Amino acid sequence: MANKSLFLSLLILAISPLCFSEKSQGGNLYPQFYDHSCPKLEDIVWSVLAKVVAKEPRMAASLLRLHFHDCFVKGCDGGVLLDSSGSIVSEKRSNPNRNSARGFEVIDEIKAAVEKACPETVSCADILALTARDSTLLVGGPNWEVPLGRRDSLDASLSGSNYNIPAPNNTFQTILTKFKLKGLDLVDLVALSGSHTIGDARCTSFRQRLYNQSGNGQPDKTLNPAMAAVLRNRCPRSGGDQNLFNLDHVTPFKFDNSYYKNLLANKGLLSSDEILVSQNADSMKLVKQYAENNHLFFQHFTQSMVKMGNIAPLTGSRGEIRRVCRRVNH
Template identity: 75%
Template sequence: MRARMSQSKNFLIIFCVLALAPLGLCAKAGYGGYLYPQFYDHSCPKAQEIVKSVVAKAVAKDPRMGASLLRLHFHDCFVKGCDASLLLDSSGTIISEKRSVPNTNSARGFEVLDEIKFALEKECPQTVSCADLLALAARDSTVLTGGPSWVVPLGRRDSTGASLSGSNNNIPAPNNTFQTILTKFKLKGLDIVDLVALSGSHTIGNARCTTFRQRLYNQTGNGQPDFTLDQSYAAQLRTRCPRSGGDQNLFFLDFVSPIKFDNSYFKNLLAKKGLLSSDEVLVTQSQATLQLVKQYAGNQELFFEQFAKSMVKMGNITPLTGSKGQIRKRCRQVNK
């Protein structure tokens, strides 16, 4: 039986290299391992079905949850790679990444992942990693809100540590300059096309007043408005985002279709109605990104196609494979 399983695994690896790698569906990870879509076909064949079922229930209950689960995958991969380090609570020598500024302000949905993990442990104990749950939940959240689907390469393992400093420094921030954001992407092996396409995830979700207030009120005190922001839109935003107070008030990142994954985000940017400074710089600081914004604003199918490719690419950032890391029994803590 063991020999048969070994032969099956070897066949999948060969198939991955010859057939799937050219399509971007197979990734050579560190330590000699591969990510490939069929990773759980024998060990936990119902894994993807279980993930999708729980995510669907969560999104139906809370329309914001789709954006939240998508964001968790992004915030995880940009720190130590796609290894579920974000999901660890503080314990012993571990200081949770949940305490970082980017995550304190926007990370939510951890209880949904707990529910997924509980169901998977019941179905196939200690088999499916929390890192793979994040990748699958991000894909399913996108589809459930109207966006594209893609085949998720699987086989990631979970880290046994976290990086609070990495979480504070590596995740692109709403007020970062264009060059800083691009550098953070490039350091993870992502390019300018990935930057624009993945920014399109802001077609769903919310941002807090504190993340864009500087665009509404001139910081030098001379009262000059930010002309990169439509002034009627800015006036509307000021009603719930005052100079002081209201920091936690939520605003749609895409006011046109806030819970539908589409290309309205790019159309908003061209109309000077992008909410965050990190959105606005895509049309004001780079001709290359401006051209991409125009393409995606005019062709939703093109945006969807590139978003799917960029999500697969992002999901392949330095995963743990083989004997590295572990398969956590609970996503919030390392195995004892």
């Protein structure tokens, strides 16, 4: 559906309690930032994404992930989009991004359309934030107002991308610490993990759960035995690293709370999913609440997305508005 205005008018009656304004949350960021300088911005983003996601639903998860990986490095500044050039070493080379970050060509297409309508006006960082919201909406997730006004970074951080982004095999405390260093808390961790209700993971990201780090070849006891047997068929002890598996095997292309229901049934795919129910009582409590109440999950997810989108944005005269998201202007 290419007409976002029509889509939202139909959607608003169903999810209006979840639609909220965070004008004070973003400091210099606010949803109306481009109302005069680029009034068609959100329609442009939506029209491109609607076609892309209709053709490839998996792309919604990939674009949501790009915004996450951008914000967790140096803040939400579009740094993840930069290619290597001159002194810039691209974050695309990092361990979290090297083999799995995707959707850059979609951002390029959106940026080109926006530049045609509003030259040198809208940042790539803001396009990432809007793309994350609209990708969520297009697969059945909640709506929220996106505070805007970010500017783009002039460099990237390969080391930050390697060390700041939570990894599938990190311990619970390590992941929580990485969230807290960005001003996020336990609720944000559990709510944002719910983005794993869509998307895929590669075999290499969870193989240790199937064959055990100790080498005895037995599946992790926290993994449902029947699910483990199915996974081992396509994820051998060696090889098949790039084989893809749904993070949520129940509704893999629908944004809902089945991810949390899966966790309670020992059917979480990644170790970073499973530890939410096995290593911390407070996170376990939240998982149960979200599994029972999809509305609550949506409410917390939207609040956490706005909060995450406010991590160290460049505003005012800092940074620049890139003409092309893959490279700086000079």
